[in-house]
Amino acid sequence: MERRKSFWYLRRRSVESDVDEELNTHLEMRIEELVQSGMSRDDARREAMRQFGDLEGTRRYCRQQDQTRENVMQRTLSFQDVMQDVKIGARSLMRVPLLTATIILTVGVGMGATTAIFSAIDAAILRPLPYANADRLVRIYTDTKPYKFRFSAVDYLAFTEQQTRFEQHATFTDRSVSFSNGEVAELLRTRVVSWGFFKVLGINPVIGRDFSEADGRPGTPPVALASYAFWQQRLGGRADAIGKPVRLDGADYTVVGVMPASNGPIERRYDLFLIQQFTPPPRKGPFFYSVIARLPQGANRALASDELHAMNRALFPLWKASYQDEKATWSMEDLKTNLVGDVRAIAGLSLAAVALVWLIACANASSLLIARVNGRRQELAVRAALGASRGRVIRYLLVESGLLAIGAAILAVGIAYSGMQLLQTLGATYFPRTGEIQFTSTLALVMLALAVSSALLFGLVPALNVTGGTVDESLRSSRSTTASAGVRRMRRVLVAAQFAIATPLLIVAGLLLASLDQLRHVDLGFDTQQLLVGSIRLPSAQYQQPERMTAFWNELQRRIEGLPGVASVAFSDGLPPNQVGGFNNFDLEDHPAGPGGSQPVTSWLSITPSYMRTVGLKLIEGRLLDEHDIPLGLSLVVDRAWAKRFFPNQSAVGKRLKNGGCTTCDWNVVVGVVSEVKYGGLDQPDMGAVYQTISPVPSLFLIVRTNGDPLSVAPAVRQAVRQLEPAAPLSNIATIDGLVDQSLVRPQSLSMLVTTFAAVALLLSIIGIYGVMGYYVQQHVKEISIRMALGGSRNDVARLVIGHGMAVVISGVIAGTAIAFAATRLMRTLLFGVGAADPMTFAGVTTMMIAVALMACALPAWRAMRVQPAAVLRNE
Amino acid sequence: MSSNPLPLLQGTLDLLVLRCLSGGARHGYAIASIVREQTGGDLSIEDAALYQSLHRLHRQHLVDAEWGPSENNRRARFYTLTSAGRTRLREETANWRRYARAVDAVLVGA
Numbered sequence: 001m002e003r004r005k006s007f008w009y010l011r012r013r014s015v016e017s018d019v020d021e022e023l024n025t026h027l028e029m030r031i032e033e034l035v036q037s038g039m040s041r042d043d044a045r046r047e048a049m050r051q052f053g054d055l056e057g058t059r060r061y062c063r064q065q066d067q068t069r070e071n072v073m074q075r076t077l078s079f080q081d082v083m084q085d086v087k088i089g090a091r092s093l094m095r096v097p098l099l100t101a102t103i104i105l106t107v108g109v110g111m112g113a114t115t116a117i118f119s120a121i122d123a124a125i126l127r128p129l130p131y132a133n134a135d136r137l138v139r140i141y142t143d144t145k146p147y148k149f150r151f152s153a154v155d156y157l158a159f160t161e162q163q164t165r166f167e168q169h170a171t172f173t174d175r176s177v178s179f180s181n182g183e184v185a186e187l188l189r190t191r192v193v194s195w196g197f198f199k200v201l202g203i204n205p206v207i208g209r210d211f212s213e214a215d216g217r218p219g220t221p222p223v224a225l226a227s228y229a230f231w232q233q234r235l236g237g238r239a240d241a242i243g244k245p246v247r248l249d250g251a252d253y254t255v256v257g258v259m260p261a262s263n264g265p266i267e268r269r270y271d272l273f274l275i276q277q278f279t280p281p282p283r284k285g286p287f288f289y290s291v292i293a294r295l296p297q298g299a300n301r302a303l304a305s306d307e308l309h310a311m312n313r314a315l316f317p318l319w320k321a322s323y324q325d326e327k328a329t330w331s332m333e334d335l336k337t338n339l340v341g342d343v344r345a346i347a348g349l350s351l352a353a354v355a356l357v358w359l360i361a362c363a364n365a366s367s368l369l370i371a372r373v374n375g376r377r378q379e380l381a382v383r384a385a386l387g388a389s390r391g392r393v394i395r396y397l398l399v400e401s402g403l404l405a406i407g408a409a410i411l412a413v414g415i416a417y418s419g420m421q422l423l424q425t426l427g428a429t430y431f432p433r434t435g436e437i438q439f440t441s442t443l444a445l446v447m448l449a450l451a452v453s454s455a456l457l458f459g460l461v462p463a464l465n466v467t468g469g470t471v472d473e474s475l476r477s478s479r480s481t482t483a484s485a486g487v488r489r490m491r492r493v494l495v496a497a498q499f500a501i502a503t504p505l506l507i508v509a510g511l512l513l514a515s516l517d518q519l520r521h522v523d524l525g526f527d528t529q530q531l532l533v534g535s536i537r538l539p540s541a542q543y544q545q546p547e548r549m550t551a552f553w554n555e556l557q558r559r560i561e562g563l564p565g566v567a568s569v570a571f572s573d574g575l576p577p578n579q580v581g582g583f584n585n586f587d588l589e590d591h592p593a594g595p596g597g598s599q600p601v602t603s604w605l606s607i608t609p610s611y612m613r614t615v616g617l618k619l620i621e622g623r624l625l626d627e628h629d630i631p632l633g634l635s636l637v638v639d640r641a642w643a644k645r646f647f648p649n650q651s652a653v654g655k656r657l658k659n660g661g662c663t664t665c666d667w668n669v670v671v672g673v674v675s676e677v678k679y680g681g682l683d684q685p686d687m688g689a690v691y692q693t694i695s696p697v698p699s700l701f702l703i704v705r706t707n708g709d710p711l712s713v714a715p716a717v718r719q720a721v722r723q724l725e726p727a728a729p730l731s732n733i734a735t736i737d738g739l740v741d742q743s744l745v746r747p748q749s750l751s752m753l754v755t756t757f758a759a760v761a762l763l764l765s766i767i768g769i770y771g772v773m774g775y776y777v778q779q780h781v782k783e784i785s786i787r788m789a790l791g792g793s794r795n796d797v798a799r800l801v802i803g804h805g806m807a808v809v810i811s812g813v814i815a816g817t818a819i820a821f822a823a824t825r826l827m828r829t830l831l832f833g834v835g836a837a838d839p840m841t842f843a844g845v846t847t848m849m850i851a852v853a854l855m856a857c858a859l860p861a862w863r864a865m866r867v868q869p870a871a872v873l874r875n876e
Numbered sequence: 877m878s879s880n881p882l883p884l885l886q887g888t889l890d891l892l893v894l895r896c897l898s899g900g901a902r903h904g905y906a907i908a909s910i911v912r913e914q915t916g917g918d919l920s921i922e923d924a925a926l927y928q929s930l931h932r933l934h935r936q937h938l939v940d941a942e943w944g945p946s947e948n949n950r951r952a953r954f955y956t957l958t959s960a961g962r963t964r965l966r967e968e969t970a971n972w973r974r975y976a977r978a979v980d981a982v983l984v985g986a
Contacts, residue, residue, distance in 0.1 A: 022927070022952075023927065025950055025951070026908075029948075052923040053925065062928060065932055065935040069934060069935040
């Protein structure tokens with residue numbers, strides 16, 4: 001009893017025993033009082049119990065009250081503890097502003113950029129299409145592996161006549177039409193759709209009505225649906241626009257409805273939707289019609305596919321006269337797969353680039369914090385000695401890194417936001433569906449995950465590392481040299497990891513830059529300077545007769561040629577570097593495809609005879625096209641690649657072929673061979689092109705070779721077009737050089753993006769190695785002094801320090817090169833003229849990294865050489 | 877003085893307990909004795925209700941509790957008013973007076 005007394009005031013007791021003891025004490029005191037007043041002990045006990053009342057109920061009630069109070073206090077206390085840590089942590093971070101800013105900036109940029117790129121991937125790949133039950137939508141196409149062609153009118157009409165498994169289907173094709181509101185004419189982007197188009201997508205008009213089946217019948221007055229933007233901007237956003245006509249290509253279309261403002265990839269960015277009316281076509285081609293369809297719930301896709309194959313087989317014999325490719329069949333694929341296409345390489349590359357920078361930034365932060373925490377080893381040891389548990393110290397360090405992560409996350413939100421804005425406008429060259437980029441809950445989760453893993457990455461590693469040693473050991477060693485060997489090893493590993501991550505990034509950037517350089521030096525095959533181009537579309541209603549069209553083009557050519565500064569003028573249906581006029585299949589007299597065989601297909605351009613001269617193609621063999629070839633249109637000129645491909649060992653001149661699969665047509669004759677020009681993009685090989693004289697068409701490209709600056713002639717050319725036909729706007733005015741630059745925007749900005757991030761990664765790695773080596777020299781001042789005092793030369797010291805640092809760097813670079821070797825193969829599709837394992841790039845990048853790292857090590861080494869051994873040793 | 881002690885409302889009991897502690901730290905038994913002495917048995921207060929009141933007030937942070945030695949050198953739980961408890965005592969006393977006056981006024985007037 002006596003011994004217990006001394007603990008009365010200190011001993012912590014449970015709530016239960018406290019209540020029990022209190023109530024017992026009360027009863028004992030009452031009994032004692034009653035006994036003193038003369039009662040027997042038994043009676044006194046009974047009386048005390050009676051006076052007390054409900055003992056068990058009270059015990060329960062009191063325990064419950066105390067427990068509630070205890071719980072609330074516990075929560076408040078631990079919250080206060082954390083707040084205390086936060087306050088101390090924030091204050092101590094403020095004392096090292098440079099370190100804090102470095103970590104927040106680098107990790108924040110990494111997190112923000114990763115989130116922004118992820119938003120593009122989320123929109124393009126992860127999210128379903130913004131249509132009702134989008135997973136049931138498919139695209140149907142003519143399948144001639146490896147190409148996917150659209151349907152022809154014949155195909156689609158045959159398809160609609162069949163009873164199929166598909167619930168709904170529709171076709172669409174694009175047309176730019178000139179729209180005139182009485183004063184000026186402009187080109188509109190329209191999509192000509194069959195009547196069920198919006199029913200397949202599940203979109204209803206906001207006002208007016210959708211197309212009906214009757215609208216699609218030939219002979220019904222043509223109708224149109226306006227996009228929301230077009231309705232707002234050109235139709236005044238008024239409800240009475242419904243039922244009014246709009247004049248397109250000189251013909252009137254009645255607007256029957258307005259579609260909602262939508263973001264779906266197959267209907268956004270069109271001004272108008274025009275009704276498609278099919279008249280029975282005379283031959284199988286051309287293949288202009290994209291087909292979409294909706295499968296019913298739970299449909300068997302294999303059966304639907306088989307059905308398509310069977311339909312195609314049944315249709316084939318009926319059109320054999322104009323189409324002989326028996327291998328071609330009909331196939332379908334998921335609409336999303338079809339629209340999104342092959343973005344996985346580019347998505348993976350850009351995501352990897354930003355995520356790796358984030359990782360390096362975390363490694364860098366981790367390394368910096370290890371150094372910082374290590375400097376405070378003694379402070380923390382004192383805390384531990386004063387009773388702070390290891391968990392408590394780790395919690396404090398985690399709170400500190402949590403603060404840094406929160407700072408980085410705040411910065412990251414801003415960066416992600418502006419990055420997403422940028423991707424929405426400029427990202428369209430890389431990613432499909434950029435219009436659908438938005439901040440979703442998935443994105444918020446990604447951000448949160450990045451922030452939490454950042455905090456753990458650069459918080460937990462230093463915390464576990466530092467609190468690992470025993471308290472005693474840390475307190476006793478006045479210099480932290482002995483205790484921090486493990487810490488130094490950890491930092492070296494982190495820095496090596498940084499180099500291992502930065503190396504593949506830089507190699508990828510190097511490969512992209514090299515292929516960009518290759519692209520820049522691609523020979524287009526002609527003098528690209530002083531060429532002005534544009535496109536002209538005649539209103540089809542006024543120009544139905546071929547003679548009128550021909551007269552217009554001839555007169556326009558004559559007028560523009562008369563302008564000052566113009567050397568020559570031509571028209572064509574294709575343009576370098578990436579506007580192929582069209583493709584055409586043909587059957588060579590010498591190498592017929594035979595029954596069931598696939599006919600060869602090449603680019604096919606219609607040109608005016610002046611085209612060769614205007615663009616500047618060299619005649620290699622035979623003759624060029626001239627005015628006499630126009631009436632029959634049977635003479636062809638081919639390029640050298642075509643000649644080599646089909647007649648490798650003989651002259652192509654004089655060879656005959658039938659084009660478009662037409663068996664009853666007259667023979668076309670090759671009359672000349674010219675040099676190659678890129679029509680399919682700079683990065684595409686020359687696969688051969690055929691030139692034919694132009695037949696009367698309403699829409700052509702204009703090409704003008706000028707004597708001076710091409711753009712200075714543009715106003716006069718525009719004026720000439722307007723004077724001749726006010727309803728035919730000259731649009732898309734550009735120079736060929738401008739078009740070439742435009743076609744380089746995509747590879748250029750991709751390589752810029754990756755190069756920027758690679759540079760940041762390199763910079764962070766350099767900061768890392770510099771920090772580690774600076775710290776190394778600082779910690780080894782004594783050892784270095786002793787070496788020097790014992791006769792070691794300054795060069796020995798420099799070699800020691802640099803060797804130490806470079807061992808870390810080189811191991812990282814070697815690991816990184818191995819990673820790059822495996823990874824760059826995945827980006828082969830993005831490269832042009834450079835191998836994925838290009839030895840020049842690999843050697844150049846690694847040499848450069850080692851050279852830069854050497855410089856970063858040289859400064860600490862130089863400092864080590866300046867050590868004054870006498871001074872250092874005296875101070876010991 | 878009637879022979880049957882009057883029952884007590886919970887809020888009133890809390891008020892009385894607070895009042896008993898206004899003189900300084902007391903343990904439960906002492907409070908029970910004071911209440912009994914001062915009411916002369918007019919109010920029926922079970923010890924059970926008293927302890928429940930004390931723990932309730934403690935949970936509400938109106939009183940503090942601490943173990944200490946009693947007059948007989950027993951280990952006992954001593955209660956003191958917190959500043960919140962003091963304020964509550966003032967308010968509730970005023971309320972009680974107003975209530976009593978109002979009831980009294982009606983009783984007298986009728």
